[in-house]
Amino acid sequence: MTDTPECTELSDLVRERRAELGLSLRKLANLCVDPDAPGEPLWKFGLIDRLERRLPVNPPRLPELRALAAGLDMHLELVQGAAGWQFMGIETAWCGDEAVRAVVGDYLALSPDDQLRVRLAMRAWGPKRPRSHAKRPPQ
Numbered sequence: 201m202t203d204t205p206e207c208t209e210l211s212d213l214v215r216e217r218r219a220e221l222g223l224s225l226r227k228l229a230n231l232c233v234d235p236d237a238p239g240e241p242l243w244k245f246g247l248i249d250r251l252e253r254r255l256p257v258n259p260p261r262l263p264e265l266r267a268l269a270a271g272l273d274m275h276l277e278l279v280q281g282a283a284g285w286q287f288m289g290i291e292t293a294w295c296g297d298e299a300v301r302a303v304v305g306d307y308l309a310l311s312p313d314d315q316l317r318v319r320l321a322m323r324a325w326g327p328k329r330p331r332s333h334a335k336r337p338p339q
Contacts, residue, residue, distance in 0.1 A: 211252055211254045225252075228248055232268055232271035234266045234270070243271065259287035302322055
């Protein structure tokens with residue numbers, strides 16, 4: 201189990217998205233089924249509550265992240281990115297609505313101008329057609 205995280209990207213994402221959808225903790229927990237291996241929900245309401253309140257939890261594994269993304273009706277990449285930030289210190293840079301993301305060391309410590317330069321470089325080398333995503337991280 202990790203200590204209370206300094207970075208709370210996944211905790212904040214879950215709390216805000218659940219509120220946006222108007223879901224109770226129990227309802228969200230019931231929706232958290234891994235679409236790649238349908239069966240029982242992989243999240244309990246108590247665990248979601250602990251996560252939202254930024255209390256220590258074990259880092260979720262890929263099946264749990266897929267289930268959480270399904271429950272939140274979000275793209276898996278967004279949930280993975282938030283979990284990476286919160287539990288592993290991986291800062292992901294996104295390039296608009298395109299299907300491009302990169303791990304950039306100390307990305308958040310870069311100036312806004314330098315962050316923009318990173319995103320522009322990603323856009324120049326990334327796919328040319330945009331991909332629709334709900335809830336992309338802000339640029």
